[in-house]
Structures are given as C-alpha cells and as structure tokens.
Amino acid sequence: MKAEIIAVGSELLLGQISNTNARFISSQLAELGIDVYYHTVVGDNPNRLLDSIKIAEERADLIIFSGGLGPTKDDLTKETIAKHLNKNLVLDDHAIMYIEDFFKRSGRMMTENNKKQALVLEGCTVLENKHGMAPGMLLSTENHAYMLLPGPPKELEPMFQFEAKPLLPKLLYKENVIMSHVIRFYGIGEAELETQVQDLLDNQTNPTLAPLASDGEVTLRLTAKADTEEEAWKSIEILQAEILNRVGKYVYGYNNESLASKLRDILIDNELTISAAESMTAGLFQSELAAVPGMGVALVGGVITYTEEVKINQLGVKKETIDEHSVVSSQVAEEMAIRVKEKFNTTIGVGITGAAGPDGHGDQPAGTVWIGIAYGDVAPISYKLNLSGMRNTNRLRTVKFAIHYLIRLLREEGLSKI
Numbered sequence: 001m002k003a004e005i006i007a008v009g010s011e012l013l014l015g016q017i018s019n020t021n022a023r024f025i026s027s028q029l030a031e032l033g034i035d036v037y038y039h040t041v042v043g044d045n046p047n048r049l050l051d052s053i054k055i056a057e058e059r060a061d062l063i064i065f066s067g068g069l070g071p072t073k074d075d076l077t078k079e080t081i082a083k084h085l086n087k088n089l090v091l092d093d094h095a096i097m098y099i100e101d102f103f104k105r106s107g108r109m110m111t112e113n114n115k116k117q118a119l120v121l122e123g124c125t126v127l128e129n130k131h132g133m134a135p136g137m138l139l140s141t142e143n144h145a146y147m148l149l150p151g152p153p154k155e156l157e158p159m160f161q162f163e164a165k166p167l168l169p170k171l172l173y174k175e176n177v178i179m180s181h182v183i184r185f186y187g188i189g190e191a192e193l194e195t196q197v198q199d200l201l202d203n204q205t206n207p208t209l210a211p212l213a214s215d216g217e218v219t220l221r222l223t224a225k226a227d228t229e230e231e232a233w234k235s236i237e238i239l240q241a242e243i244l245n246r247v248g249k250y251v252y253g254y255n256n257e258s259l260a261s262k263l264r265d266i267l268i269d270n271e272l273t274i275s276a277a278e279s280m281t282a283g284l285f286q287s288e289l290a291a292v293p294g295m296g297v298a299l300v301g302g303v304i305t306y307t308e309e310v311k312i313n314q315l316g317v318k319k320e321t322i323d324e325h326s327v328v329s330s331q332v333a334e335e336m337a338i339r340v341k342e343k344f345n346t347t348i349g350v351g352i353t354g355a356a357g358p359d360g361h362g363d364q365p366a367g368t369v370w371i372g373i374a375y376g377d378v379a380p381i382s383y384k385l386n387l388s389g390m391r392n393t394n395r396l397r398t399v400k401f402a403i404h405y406l407i408r409l410l411r412e413e414g415l416s417k418i
Contacts, residue, residue: 001034004060006052008068008077009151010043021066021149021156028160030212032168033223034062034178053084057144062168067151069134071113071312078137078148082121085141089119092126095135102133121148127163131155138167144204145171161256168226176296178225179232183243186259186404188250190380193218195246200239207232207239216397217259244418251418252407259403260292266407266416267298267348276302277315277336279327279353280369285399300344305336315339328355330382333372349374350402357391368393371402373409381409 005022012019022039029036038059042052043213050067056063068077082089095118103110117134120126127136132155137148145165149156169178185193190213194201197220200209222239226232244251253262267274276285286302289295303315308327311317316339317332325331333351341349354369355361361368368386374380383405387394410416 001062002060003029003034003036003062003064004038004040004041004050004056005036005064005066006056007151008042008044008049010045010074012041012067013043020153021151024153024157025064025066025149025160027212027214028165029168030210031182031221032218033167033178033208033210033221034168038398044068044076046076049076049080050084051146053081056289060144062147063151064147065121066149069117069136069148071111071116071133075116076118078121081146085121085146086124087139090122091115092118092120092135094128094132095120095126098129099133109238121146121200125167127159129155129159131158134241136163136164138171142172154416170178177227177229177232178223179229179236180221180223181233181236181240182242182255183220183222183251184248184253184255184257185220185250186216186252186400187408188218188247190218193220193247193250195202197243200242207235209239216400248418249408253402258292259400259407260288260295263289263403263407264292264295264298266410268294270410270415272348272410272415273298273300273344273346274348274350275300275340275346276350276352277305277311278302279305279311279336279400280356281352281395281398282306284395285352285402288399288403296406299345302340302344302350311336326362326364328353328361328368328370330370330372330384333370333382334374334380335372337372337374337380347376348406350406352398352402354385354394354398355396356394357389369394369398369401371398373406373407375409375413378413 005025007019007022011017026036042049042054065077068075080272099114099118121137121139122138124139129135134150134158139146194211207222210221212219222236224232224235252259270355278285282304289299305311305315308322312319317335321331321335333353336351337349351372355364355366357366360366370382372380372382385401387397
C-alpha cells in the first residue's frame with residue numbers, strides 16, 4: 001500500500017514554516033505498514049495543486065493533504081479536489097454548530113467566510129476537529145482514498161491520531177484484517193536493538209517486524225495479517241513474547257504511549273506524588289510531565305536551582321557536599337532529590353545536575369549529567385549520563401533519561417509491569 005503526502009501552502013515554499021506535518025504523518029503511516037514514497041509541497045494555487053493531485057494518483061493509493069482548509073480565499077484544497085472528483089461541497093451540520101458556538105463563547109462576531117470551514121466533500125467521512133474549526137475528510141473512490149487534514153500541527157496531529165488513523169486499516173486492507181502493534185524502547189540504541197532481534201528481522205513473514213528510531217527512542221512495529229482480529233493478535237503476542245524475552249528491560253510502553261504518559265499512569269495507579277529540583281534542565285523535566293493530561297494528580301511542584309547558591313540557600317544542599325564532590329556529582333544529585341522530596345512532601349524526589357555544554361564544569365566534561373532519585377524510604381539512587389550532543393539536545397535527552405530511569409526503578413519495585 002503506497003501513500004503520498006501533499007502539503008499545501010505558499011508559506012512552506014517561502015521557508016516561513018517547516019513541514020513538520022509530513023514527518024509526523026509518515027511516522028504514523030509507518031506504524032500501519034503503509035509506505036510513503038513521496039512528499040510534495042505546493043503553493044496556494046489551484047492549477048499547480050491539481051497537477052500535483054494528478055501526479056500523485058499515478059503513483060499512490062492513498063493521498064493525504066495537509067493545509068488549505070481555512071476560511072480565506074487562498075485556502076483552496078477541498079475546492080480543488082471537489083472539482084477534480086466532480087463532487088459537491090456540502091455543509092456539515094456538526095461543524096457549523098461548533099463554529100457558531102465558538103464565536104458565541106468568545107464574544108466575537110462570526111464573519112461569513114468562516115462558514116466555508118464547515119463545507120465538506122459530499123459522501124466523505126468527516127473527521128472531527130476538536131482543536132480547531134475546519135473538519136478533516138476521508139473520501140474513497142474506486143482506485144484511491146483522499147484524506148484532507150488541517151494545516152496547524154496542533155489540529156492535524158490529534159485529528160490524525162484519533163480520528164483518521166483508526167479508519168485506515170479497514171479502508172485500505174479490505175480482504176483481510178491487518179493489525180499493527182508498536183513496542184516502545186528507551187535506553188537502547190537502534191543498532192543494538194536491531195542486533196538483538198536480527199534473526200527475527202531476517203526470517204519475518206507474518207507478522208512482519210520493522211524498527212523505527214526517533215527523538216532518542218526506538219520502536220518495533222509488529223504487523224499481522226489474518227482472517228480475524230483474534231488470530232492477528234495471537235500471532236503478534238507470540239512474536240512480542242520472544243522480543244520481550246530478549247530486550248524487555250528496555251521496554252517502557254506500547255502504541256501511543258509516551259515516556260511521560262507511562263510515568264503518569266504508574267504514579268496515579270500507585271497514588272504516588274513527585275517533585276523535582278532541576279539545575280541544567282531548568283524546568284524542562286517538569287514541563288515534559290505537565291504536558292501530559294492528568295499529571296496534576298501526581299506532579300506537586302519543584303524548583304530550579306541553577307546556581308550553587310540557590311542549591312544551598314533555597315534547597316538546602318550542604319555546602320560541604322558541593323565543595324567535596326563538585327556540583328556535577330552523584331552526591332549532589334542525590335541530595336537535591338532528597339531535599340526537594342522533603343520540601344514538597346512527595347513520595348518521589350528527582351534531582352538533575354550536569355554540564356549541558358558546550359563547556360564542561362570543573363573537571364567534568366560537557367555532557368556529564370547526574371540524575372538522582374529519592375523514593376519513599378529507600379536509599380537514594382543516581383544515574384550518570386555521558387552525552388555528546390549539542391547543548392539543548394543534551395538537556396532534552398536528560399529529561400527523557402530521567403523519566404526512563406524512574407519508570408525502570410518503579411517497575412523494579414513491583415509497581416508496574418511491562
């Protein structure tokens with residue numbers, strides 16, 4: 001099954017914004033076993049868009065459009081597709097009600113052109129937009145499927161994830177049931193993971209196995225084809241059990257889970273609370289947790305202790321600890337974790353200190369990081385990282401490693417299963 005992504009918008013061609021939508025959609029399609037061979041970017045011009053559609057139809061079964069669904073005159077994606085497919089545009093009752101209600105609640109006057117956003121292709125499946133106004137669409141013809149998505153990533157990503165993606169297996173694989181299952185890893189590199197499962201990759205038939213790496217994480221996508229969902233899942237379970245037997249200690253979650261959402265679930269399920277004292281990450285750890293809905297039940301608060309003075313005077317780290325071991329040390333990270341846990345009266349305290357780069361700190365080279373964790377009445381534990389990326393890359397990777405080590409520690413304590 002082949003797909004092509006067409007991003008519509010002159011701002012993309014002018015370099016005013018990056019085409020992050022194509023990257024996101026491609027990664028999502030890969031999890032379903034759908035190959036993307038071409039990314040196309042076209043400006044807000046109906047003739048050039050029509051040319052792009054005709055070319056895509058020659059080489060793809062599924063054509064996904066992003067952008068051009070807004071209220072202005074240069075938003076012409078659905079109009080161009082409707083004309084090409086000889087389809088009418090009809091008003092979607094749910095979409096127009098949502099748009100009208102939005103303007104009432106915001107106290108703003110609704111202009112006539114906003115109604116344009118509620119127009120959809122006749123006969124399509126409407127994809128609800130819960131984060132904006134313009135709905136998406138999925139339309140099947142005899143030879144192709146056309147998916148139309150809004151341009152803003154904050155609208156496109158949840159719409160694809162929760163509205164569009166579940167429809168694709170049944171739409172594109174009509175003869176059999178196709179089921180995909182993603183295993184998510186952290187703390188192991190793509191090359192090492194592939195080595196551990198190389199024989200499974202070499203001998204795969206059904207289910208198939210595909211590795212994918214992104215943002216420091218690695219995933220394995222298991223895709224099975226069968227007559228029923230039960231049969232497909234049974235074959236996936238057999239392969240998954242073999243994978244977990246080899247590299248299970250690096251697994252943190254499945255499918256749409258993230259490191260932060262997995263930690264949230266463990267914390268809430270066990271009625272645990274967490275606080276953090278951050279030096280080099282300067283609040284990024286807490287920000288990553290707070291980005292996950294529902295984290296407020298577990299995340300109590302924290303402090304940014306960027307300087308030695310703040311570590312000592314505000315957090316309570318002993319000056320002798322810093323003088324004896326240096327600020328970038330396991331001892332300081334552990335003491336930071338203990339003090340923040342006490343300060344906020346939480347069951348878990350996290351302390352992060354390090355040299356993000358480009359310069360080192362004292363005799364500690366750039367990329368040296370210590371993550372301290374204080375949990376319950378257990379003695380604090382610390383983890384050392386030796387990172388080699390750019391400054392902000394090191395900070396972001398530190399946050400993910402901190403969450404990874406927390407998940408692993410709580411799992412070792414019997415508070416979570418893989």
